[in-house]
Amino acid sequence: MSELLLYNTYTRQKEIFESITPNHVGLYVCGPTVSGESHLGHARPYITFDVVNRYLQHLGYKVRYVRNITDAGHFEEEGREAEDKIAGKALLEKLEPMELVHKYTDLFHWGMRLFNCLPPSIEPTATGHVIEQISMIEDIMAKGYAYEVNGSVYFDVKKYASQYPYGTLSGRKIEDMLETTRELDGQDEKINKVDFALWKNAPPEHIMRWKSPWGEGFPGWHIECSAMSSKYLGDTFDIHGGGMDLQFPHHESEIAQSTIAHGHGPARYWMHNNMITINGKKMGKSYNNVIKLTELFSGNHPILEQAYHPMVVRFNILQTHYRSTLDFSNDALQGSEKALRRLWEAYEVLQKLTIPTNTEAKDEVLDQQVHSFCTECADFMNDDFNTAKVIASLFELAPTINSIRSGQIAANALSASTFTLLKSTFKTYLEDILGLQALQVEQSNKLDKVLSVLIDIRKDAKLRKDFATSDQIRNRLAESGVLLKDEKDGTVSYTIE
RNA sequence: GGUCGGGUGGCCGAGUGGCUAGGCAGAGCUCUGCAAAAGCUCGUACAGCGGUUCGAAUCCGCUCUCGACCUCCA
Structure with a gap:
């Protein structure tokens, strides 16, 4: 049999898949932010990687599939005030953050079950791994690649890029980014605009907050995946997947963090699924075309x-x-x-x-x-x-x-x-x-018996050439969504819409 | 503006140099009391213009056009 080839976004070519540990695969996929209902766009990566998971298992690999739940809430880094999506929504819906997160997590799982996506082996939450994230940030600071400003910690991308390749995954050049981002705003705490937050200081109104060496705050978005993937899959694992839109800055940042913390990027193969569009436009909150x-x-x-x-x-x-x-x-x-x-x-x-x-x-x-x-x-x-x-x-x-x-x-x-x-x-x-299932719902025995009564009556009518009756039965059933088919061998089958 | 990826028959979509996927819709035929289903057959498409080649949807160049990322995003 031929070997498994997969397209590695990092190298931009198809490569032969070889697992780090024979017969085992570590697969990490970026999971949903449970600040709202899952939508059609979410279906794509989770179905895509469900098939990847299933196929690897079919090939005989023991797969540890880790998919996180982002429940800590991202913040709008560029916004004037740091705003926690989850906390904000919680206020709107008058729910405790935990209540809200629970609601949307359940809804997400409900969708995944209907899609027949196999559950991941581990589904870690960001809030459950704040300690791991803090210690990873401390490690990065100790190595000199992060700095603290007003209780927030930022990753020094410029320094990182001067010593390590940066932008390989997303095809970006740090020079270009430093140039295009010179909309100097003195308000910004970051040294360079390309820097990203590892930890954010929580303003007083912020509901979700944790104690840290830098005061009360909450973790940056990118650090959770790095902390959790290394915890459950090790410093280097096989496949890291996610939507194409996560290539930058999310995955690029993960690589930078891991490189400082562990000396190398987190994954051997990076896989990215493409987007779902509606009328040619990407589906997204900002486009107002989301179908939940x-x-x-x-x-x-x-x-x-x-x-x-x-x-x-x-x-x-x-x-x-x-x-x-x-x-x-x-x-x-x-x-x-x-x-x-x-x-x-x-x-x-x-x-x-x-x-x-x-x-x-x-x-x-x-x-x-x-x-x-x-x-x-x-x-x-x-x-x-x-x-x-x-x-x-x-x-x-x-x-x-x-x-x-x-x-x-x-x-x-x-x-x-x-x-x-x-x-x-x-x-x-x-x-x-492919993980497909029958569209039809399993029929109950009773319904089956009822229908067979009608089918028998119709058969008799047909034998008598009483087509008015037989057609009436068929048409009436069709009206209620039961379609009869006269098979070649004289039997009658039915499907329920 | 920078970077990247597309434009395939009515629609959705595979496909990287010759063997011209597949699905849906449509047409004809077979089967059938009629239907439905199924089977068979048919539409010969690759944005445009050049170029490379014996040969290009597939490689190169230009043009037009759509989109993605650069900001939260699957």
Whole structure:
């Protein structure tokens, strides 16, 4: 089998993946800030890295997947007054900060569950690791790369850049940044505007505050990921992931902090997923075009023509390579919904088919085709997680499956081994790796029995050529969302919308 | 302004030098009491202009155009 190639943002090329510890992978993904409801944009990284996690496990790695919860609240560094997002929102909603954080964390987990994202191995919170963050800041100060001003601590980027490569990850030059940022404002505590906060002094009205060697305050944003990733994954771990928008300044700052604290950057491979856009514009609070997950699943948003099932969203995201932008539209989602339905039905048909006993394929050509569509799935995943191509291959197999079911293709056209491979490929890729699930909710036994009564009555009517009655049953059921299908073999199946 | 990445058929989207993904929508046919589903077949696209090459959506140059990052952001 081919080796796993992944695109490393740091080197800007695809590299062969080799884990630091054989058979183990340390994966860190920047998690959400739980100051508000999760939105469609959040779906992308967590689904992307869920597939990365699943695929690494499929390859036999034991993955320690760490994804943080930012519950300490970022501050607007450039704002006149330092404002804690979470504390501010808490005042608005008349909630304790902890109450608010809990509410949105639960909501986030709810969304992740619906998306069928496997939970991370560890989900550390920033507030639970203030001590670790403080000691890392102390370490950086002791090494001379941070300075204190009025109870706040800043990282000295200029000094760092003079001795270490800075800006590699995000493709930036410190000189350019120092030039473009000379909007000299004497108010700023920072020596250089490129400096970033490790610790912020808390103004009196600030609710979230912790004691530190520099007075009461709260940690800077970037330090939490550095402190927590090194705590749970070590000074150097395998993969650090997140959205492209975090490349700068967040990840660049993490590298700088870790380099001073540990002598090197935190991760060997940096992976960044691209953004979701709406009508070509990035979705974001500042654009006022955010679709929350609750709205997405309920259809309750002006942009949405209908509600979208979490699996449809997941499928839609996986139909696009993770490094491409993904433009949201109702048409695209509706297309994905139909596509997923068809693919999943083929999968269900396949599960019911019995594997033939012939060792030789009756149709060599078809057997070969099926075989290669199955095996190439691994190649596509190995090529920087090309889920779009995997899905295309599975679609290529759908007609064969459906034809075998309808008898247009004899079951023994395929050899027993190819048939087995076909079955395992669908199971492995569709369910285990892509993490997809049936759109339909499990039906209750009672409903099934009720429907079979109606189906039997309809069958009788059909035998009597009483098509008025049979059509009436079918139409009335359709009105209530139950679609009947007369199969070739005389049986009747139904799907519930 | 600086840096970077795009512009692919009606729509969504793969794809880095020849073998012209896939999905949705559309058209025709088969099957069917009718439907639905399914199967088969069809649309021959790569922003524009040059260049390199036997051959380019894919490489180079220019133009137009969209977007991302540079500030909280997935």
